[in-house]
Amino acid sequence: MDGTATDDPMLAVKGLRYEIADRVLLDGVDLRVSAGESAAVVGPSGSGKSTLLGCVLGLIRPSAGSVQVAGSDIVKMRQRTLERHRSRHMGVVFQFGELLPELTPVENVALAALLGGTGSHQAYQRAEELLNELAVPYQGVPTSRLSGGERQRTAVARALINEPAVLLADEPTGALDAATRDSVADVLFTVPERRGCALVVVTHDAEVADRADHCWELKDATLVQRVPGVLS
């Protein structure tokens, strides 16, 4: 892929509704992110940002609406099909990396490829290439010995190894200091252009949100487009 933004909606969320405990968290949420494009989702704590990501990942089933990922609606999928679609087309980075601390970075990254059905030699080779590209040193030591920024770059490598159409990140820089946050954000926001995927970042950090092509605020259960630089 040449990484240029196109009109292909790698991710197309339409009319999403989700309620829990008598509270409507998502009500008619629409979100389209094309190949090569990034979107940030901001909003107050408890507004439903992680719930929205959970719906996009197919971990939470909405009560209405559709979530098209790489052309297929995951809401209608049976569990096994959904799991296969998720591992083939989606990558995810969480706030604390969620890596296996006793495994090396190479093993953590290769594992995602092995679970996706890639052969061992190719999985390890690809893991090393990605980690080199994302400047993760010490690839042969337990991941627990890496710095916070190195761990998050390892988490990005793991999310990318199966060449996802959609990369999701939930507070990927929330546990990092400002300098490390910037280096992880540098890596993250070059991904759509380089790899032609769609990136969605949920964040509380205005500086991170402002780097996205489009920024949305989750407010009163809907997404409202936000002007850059005015995060309240």
Ligand SMILES: Nc1ncnc2c1ncn2[C@@H]1O[C@H](COP(=O)(O)OP(=O)(O)OP(=O)(O)O)[C@@H](O)[C@H]1O
């Ligand atoms: N199983 C549940 N039962 C009741 N309420 C729930 C349940 N799961 C989530 N909630 C509520 O839904 C709301 C939205 O949660 P969510 O984690 O999506 O918000 P968020 O915007 O990601 O918050 P934060 O920025 O703090 O991570 C919260 O008020 C949460 O307490």
